[in-house]
Amino acid sequence: MNQAYAEAFERFTKNGGGAGPAELLGLRREAFEHFARTGFPTTKDEEWRFTPVAPITGREWRLSAEAKTSLVTPADIAPFRFGPPAWCTLVFVDGRFEAGLSHQPKLPRGLSVEPLSQALEADPALLSKVTGTSFSALNAAFVKEGVSIRVSAGVELADPIHILSVASKAADGASLNTRIVLHVERGARAQLVESYAGLFAAASFTNAVTQVTVEAGAWVEHSRIQRESESAYHIGLTQVDQARDSHYRSFTLAMGGAIARHDLRARLGDENVETLLYGLYLGRREQLIDNHTAIFHDHPNCRSWEVYKGILDDASHAVFNGKVFVTPEAQKTDAKQTNRNLLLSDRAKVDTKPQLEIFADDVKCTHGATVGRLDEIAHFYLQSRGVPREAAQQLLTYAFAAEVMAEVTSAPVRERLDGLVRERLGVSS
Amino acid sequence: MLDIKGLRASAGEKDILKGIDLTVKAGEVHAIMGPNGSGKSTLAQVLAGHPAYKVTGGTVTFDGADLLDMEPEERAQAGLFLAFQYPVEIAGVTNAYFLRAAYNAIRKARGEEELDPMDFLDILEEKLKLVEWGPEIMQRAVNSGFSGGEKKRNEILQMAVLEPKLAILDETDSGLDIDALRIVAEGVNKLRRPDRATIVVTHYQRLLDHIVPDYVHVLFDGQIVKSGGKELAHELEAKGYEWLTGVPEAVSA
Numbered sequence: 250m251n252q253a254y255a256e257a258f259e260r261f262t263k264n265g266g267g268a269g270p271a272e273l274l275g276l277r278r279e280a281f282e283h284f285a286r287t288g289f290p291t292t293k294d295e296e297w298r299f300t301p302v303a304p305i306t307g308r309e310w311r312l313s314a315e316a317k318t319s320l321v322t323p324a325d326i327a328p329f330r331f332g333p334p335a336w337c338t339l340v341f342v343d344g345r346f347e348a349g350l351s352h353q354p355k356l357p358r359g360l361s362v363e364p365l366s367q368a369l370e371a372d373p374a375l376l377s378k379v380t381g382t383s384f385s386a387l388n389a390a391f392v393k394e395g396v397s398i399r400v401s402a403g404v405e406l407a408d409p410i411h412i413l414s415v416a417s418k419a420a421d422g423a424s425l426n427t428r429i430v431l432h433v434e435r436g437a438r439a440q441l442v443e444s445y446a447g448l449f450a451a452a453s454f455t456n457a458v459t460q461v462t463v464e465a466g467a468w469v470e471h472s473r474i475q476r477e478s479e480s481a482y483h484i485g486l487t488q489v490d491q492a493r494d495s496h497y498r499s500f501t502l503a504m505g506g507a508i509a510r511h512d513l514r515a516r517l518g519d520e521n522v523e524t525l526l527y528g529l530y531l532g533r534r535e536q537l538i539d540n541h542t543a544i545f546h547d548h549p550n551c552r553s554w555e556v557y558k559g560i561l562d563d564a565s566h567a568v569f570n571g572k573v574f575v576t577p578e579a580q581k582t583d584a585k586q587t588n589r590n591l592l593l594s595d596r597a598k599v600d601t602k603p604q605l606e607i608f609a610d611d612v613k614c615t616h617g618a619t620v621g622r623l624d625e626i627a628h629f630y631l632q633s634r635g636v637p638r639e640a641a642q643q644l645l646t647y648a649f650a651a652e653v654m655a656e657v658t659s660a661p662v663r664e665r666l667d668g669l670v671r672e673r674l675g676v677s678s
Numbered sequence: 679m680l681d682i683k684g685l686r687a688s689a690g691e692k693d694i695l696k697g698i699d700l701t702v703k704a705g706e707v708h709a710i711m712g713p714n715g716s717g718k719s720t721l722a723q724v725l726a727g728h729p730a731y732k733v734t735g736g737t738v739t740f741d742g743a744d745l746l747d748m749e750p751e752e753r754a755q756a757g758l759f760l761a762f763q764y765p766v767e768i769a770g771v772t773n774a775y776f777l778r779a780a781y782n783a784i785r786k787a788r789g790e791e792e793l794d795p796m797d798f799l800d801i802l803e804e805k806l807k808l809v810e811w812g813p814e815i816m817q818r819a820v821n822s823g824f825s826g827g828e829k830k831r832n833e834i835l836q837m838a839v840l841e842p843k844l845a846i847l848d849e850t851d852s853g854l855d856i857d858a859l860r861i862v863a864e865g866v867n868k869l870r871r872p873d874r875a876t877i878v879v880t881h882y883q884r885l886l887d888h889i890v891p892d893y894v895h896v897l898f899d900g901q902i903v904k905s906g907g908k909e910l911a912h913e914l915e916a917k918g919y920e921w922l923t924g925v926p927e928a929v930s931a
Contacts (some may be wrong), residue, residue, distance in 0.1 A: 625729055626766055638749070648770030
């Protein structure tokens with residue numbers, strides 16, 4: 250299989266992939282060599298123990314750049330928009346930016362949004378800022394499209410920016426490598442909505458990387474919604490680097506994909522950093538949804554707070570792994586991690602593993618993981634108020650999810666997420 | 679309205695109700711008193727269909743229908759309401775949504791049209807006054823982080839919205855301060871009507887100063903050992919339960 254990727258990489262570099270400064274091509278080659286050396290993970294790798302990716306790695310994918318295009322209209326995109334129409338919405342179809350489907354209002358002062366290719370030409374080193382898996386190395390080798398967002402110091406953006414990636418019918422059999430770069434300078438405030446959706450039941454392979462830099466005193470809310478088709482494969486990596494006094498909060502909703510994995514890594518790079526990670530995953534049929542998070546406490550007086558919740562129906566399978574590393578320097582660390590799972594079926598399965606590695610002595614670190622069913626007494630309480638058993642189950646299931654959604658601060662984003670989850674769980678508004 | 683004959687129930691291996699006979703007519707208020715462990719809360723929960731209890735004998739007829747044959751939601755739809763001793767917290771669902779879901783479920787079961795949020799709000803405003811609450815409470819998650827008093831008030835609010843024919847209050851007075859007790863009792867009193875009945879389950883006579891019963895029954899070891907008028911409650915207050923049960927209060931409490 251590596252041979253096929255090697256050939257694809259050579260083709261890619263010849264067909265415009267090598268555009269830009271020589272340094273960029275060098276970095277792509279480095280990334281590809283890294284991939285070629287390490288190869289794809291298997292379930293023998295501890296990090297992928299419960300997540301067999303053979304359906305992805307055992308298959309030859311067309312590069313999106315080599316794929317046919319299919320006509321996608323604004324009406325096709327409409328159901329996947331977020332928030333009011335005035336929001337800046339950048340739409341990618343099968344990994345390619347579509348200006349005609351995007352909405353690019355006059356940007357406020359201090360906000361710059363440019364194509365990834367342009368950003369990479371200006372600063373090739375951007376490509377190597379993410380150190381991750383062999384998947385992210387593959388992304389670095391092949392990624393052409395994406396977006397780079399920069400918010401200037403002190404600027405407070407009123408509205409979120411939405412980056413929407415959709416897979417069309419033509420994406421069947423194609424790998425879609427995209428990358429989002431968000432850089433929020435000192436004291437600025439920004440909200441990013443990153444979403445992945447499928448227009449058809451296409452077996453596409455999204456390999457997405459997002460890199461977020463939060464400078465000193467900056468504030469970022471990042472919502473990531475993965476609602477691709479249940480035939481699709483999705484591998485995502487988000488890397489967050491935070492400076493002193495900064496605040497980063499994320500909410501990830503994972504409900505699509507046949508196999509979907511998201512790695513979220515946050516480096517708390519200085520003192521007094523706050524990192525809040527919230528997540529919700531909804532599995533059904535035979536979906537496999539994997540969330541890996543890693544929080545690196547390298548400095549004193551930082552706080553990280555993490556709550557991931559899962560609802561698993563049918564024969565779905567969820568994996569949660571939450572690492573928290575606290576170095577000896579990171580005194581007064583306050584870290585709390587919670588993973589709660591609700592099983593709606595006897596065949597559903599969860600592998601959850603909190604992993605705290607603490608080398609400082611004056612810290613407050615806790616973790617807890619639960620896997621369970623709905624509370625019988627709560628069921629009875631609702632029934633005693635006239636709500637039929639099945640509706641009571643749906644309502645309690647929704648309640649389980651709603652509790653974590655409430656942590657999203659942007660009301661339009663929260664309401665949209667709420668609608669998505671209600672729709673999925675069959676609960677009216 | 680309610681006719682209980684020889685009702686027996688158990689939890690696991692343990693027999694709790696050992697033959698209860700009780701008739702409640704429309705317009706009446708019955709108080710069920712008794713020491714802790716006598717089975718009075720079990721009686722309330724069995725009538726509502728609590729899954730932890732198994733009925734092992736007897737019959738219960740509610741408005742002519744076999745109550746024991748109904749699912750808990752069917753009992754509620756037929757007009758039975760249990761105010762829980764320990765109301766359940768449901769984080770993630772607002773009080774407003776929960777109340778409307780219950781209200782509409784009951785309307786739907788009766789073949790009536792369901793109300794949208796705006797129309798329901800009109801009904802709610804009036805009911806909130808009954809428990810002396812502002813609208814803020816409706817946006818809080820159901821009982822989540824509520825004080826003991828707030829939870830009990832919320833039960834009465836639900837009762838006011840659902841307008842049951844038969845309301846069963848299970849130790850609604852426990853954990854209430856004087857103010858909350860007054861609000862809860864007044865709420866119950868305002869809902870009294872000739873076509874409705876109330877069963878008040880309580881350990882103490884205190885609540886019965888506010889909700890005056892027509893009949894008082896003393897439950898002990900799963901059976902009604904004495905019935906009388908409201909004066910029986912005062913007698914119990916003065917003498918304790920020992921003269922009826924033969925068991926010192928300190929042991930049974």
